[in-house]
Amino acid sequence: MDRPTPTVAIVGRPNVGKSTLFNRLIRERRAIVHDQPGVTRDRIVALADLEEGRPVQWVDTGGLVPGDDASGINAQVLIAVEASDLVLFLVDGTTGLTAADERVLDQIRPLRRPTLLVVNKADTRVARENLGEFWQLGLGEPALVSAEHGAGIGELVDRIGVELPQPEAEAAPAGGAIAVAVVGRPNVGKSSLVNRILGESRLLVSPVPGTTRDPIDVLLQRPEGSFLFVDTAGIRRRAKVTGAPEELAVLLARRQIERAEVAVLVIEAPTGVTSGDLAIAGAIWEAGRAAVVVINKWDLLDDAGRERLDRSFPRLAELLGDPPRVNVSAATGRGVEDLFERVLTAQRAFRLQVSTGELNRLLEQLLYATQVGAGPPTLMLFANRDLPLSHPYRRYLENRFREHFAVGGVPIRLVVRRRSTREKRTA
Numbered sequence: 001m002d003r004p005t006p007t008v009a010i011v012g013r014p015n016v017g018k019s020t021l022f023n024r025l026i027r028e029r030r031a032i033v034h035d036q037p038g039v040t041r042d043r044i045v046a047l048a049d050l051e052e053g054r055p056v057q058w059v060d061t062g063g064l065v066p067g068d069d070a071s072g073i074n075a076q077v078l079i080a081v082e083a084s085d086l087v088l089f090l091v092d093g094t095t096g097l098t099a100a101d102e103r104v105l106d107q108i109r110p111l112r113r114p115t116l117l118v119v120n121k122a123d124t125r126v127a128r129e130n131l132g133e134f135w136q137l138g139l140g141e142p143a144l145v146s147a148e149h150g151a152g153i154g155e156l157v158d159r160i161g162v163e164l165p166q167p168e169a170e171a172a173p174a175g176g177a178i179a180v181a182v183v184g185r186p187n188v189g190k191s192s193l194v195n196r197i198l199g200e201s202r203l204l205v206s207p208v209p210g211t212t213r214d215p216i217d218v219l220l221q222r223p224e225g226s227f228l229f230v231d232t233a234g235i236r237r238r239a240k241v242t243g244a245p246e247e248l249a250v251l252l253a254r255r256q257i258e259r260a261e262v263a264v265l266v267i268e269a270p271t272g273v274t275s276g277d278l279a280i281a282g283a284i285w286e287a288g289r290a291a292v293v294v295i296n297k298w299d300l301l302d303d304a305g306r307e308r309l310d311r312s313f314p315r316l317a318e319l320l321g322d323p324p325r326v327n328v329s330a331a332t333g334r335g336v337e338d339l340f341e342r343v344l345t346a347q348r349a350f351r352l353q354v355s356t357g358e359l360n361r362l363l364e365q366l367l368y369a370t371q372v373g374a375g376p377p378t379l380m381l382f383a384n385r386d387l388p389l390s391h392p393y394r395r396y397l398e399n400r401f402r403e404h405f406a407v408g409g410v411p412i413r414l415v416v417r418r419r420s421t422r423e424k425r426t427a
């Protein structure tokens with residue numbers, strides 16, 4: 001399995017230029033840049049390559065602090081920092097070191113994330129005169145940039161590249177356990193569900209020391225098989241932060257999802273499917289993981305709620321390619337036992353292996369198809385036409401494969417190679 005996409009958070013007191021640097025780094029200029037605090041930003045998290053083929057999640061923590069909050073840091077920022085592989089601690093070269101800089105640093109230091117000091121507006125003479133002060137922070141040699149003019153960005157990117165974990169494969173979980181991520185919006189009942197699962201089990205539950213710094217994975221042995229629940233500590237801790245923007249929830253979920261084979265998406269029955277649920281579902285699908293949908297708080301479902309759920313559920317089912325679903329109440333325990341069977345079903349589907357013969361009997365209109373990967377199933381088609389990613393026929397084919405092989409909830413990757421019509425199928 002691939003290593004999770006690394007995350008880089010830009011942190012600093014208000015007005016040092018976090019949003020400008022963020023935009024510079026993601027090579028777009030969409031956020032509003034303004035001299036006054038309290039400017040609405042239109043995004044907080046962006047996925048952009050550090051270098052070709054090396055994607056990074058960039059987080060502008062300024063977007064997590066209400067505009068008139070002079071502290072520049074709050075619980076959401078701390079959570080974003082905790083979920084990061086590298087912090088860019090940004091200061092303003094023209095003002096020199098301030099007490100507010102030190103307060104921010106004091107709060108993030110205990111989280112012990114690797115931190116790179118970045119001095120912004122460093123292209124001015126006054127900034128060069130102030131530079132010495134920043135060495136007092138004990139963060140080593142600062143990277144000097146001008147976010148606004150783009151100076152020093154190349155060097156900064158190089159240093160980020162050195163600091164981040166190298167993009168190499170991560171070992172599969174020990175003992176062939178199925179890695180499971182429990183994800184969902186705040187308050188849907190993720191921690192209640194995990195507690196119910198782990199608390200009720202009279203079988204072995206053991207914490208697994210994390211690879212690098214994702215501490216509390218829990219290995220659960222069940223009659224159905226072994227399940228490794230990833231980042232259960234994070235699920236419990238994050239439940240305490242309410243009102244966090246959707247983007248932060250998706251960022252945190254994506255990190256869990258990428259460590260798992262099967263993502264269990266928890267939604268709330270009485271509320272039905274919301275845009276936040278769909279955003280997290282989208283992250284599961286993009287990451288290419290199998291999905292199981294848990295509909296929690298079934299005990300609270302009344303007629304109006306059932307109508308909402310029935311009306312909103314089809315969009316989610318469509319987005320996730322008809323995933324296995326289980327209705328539960330984490331509060332009473334109803335249905336929770338059934339989850340394991342669904343996870344197993346999803347994982348088997350994720351590992352689907354099909355023969356080339358079967359594949360080609362299904363596809364008379366194409367020249368040739370063969371499976372080139374599993375988990376998620378990846379099929380290479382040699383076709384007499386191009387099929388762009390957005391092409392409806394591609395989605396149609398994916399759906400046909402999914403139905404034919406009965407692998408609901410599993411993304412199927414199609415790699416289409418063009419082949420001239422004269423080279424006829426030989427297999």
Ligand code: GDP
Nearest residue numbers: 186187188189190191192239296297329330331
């Ligand atoms: P998380 O943020 O997704 O981890 O959500 P929590 O597990 O903290 O649950 C949020 C709230 O919903 C808490 O007050 C729970 O007691 C409540 N809750 C969770 N699951 C259920 C359920 O199945 N039924 C009912 N009635 N309440 C639930």
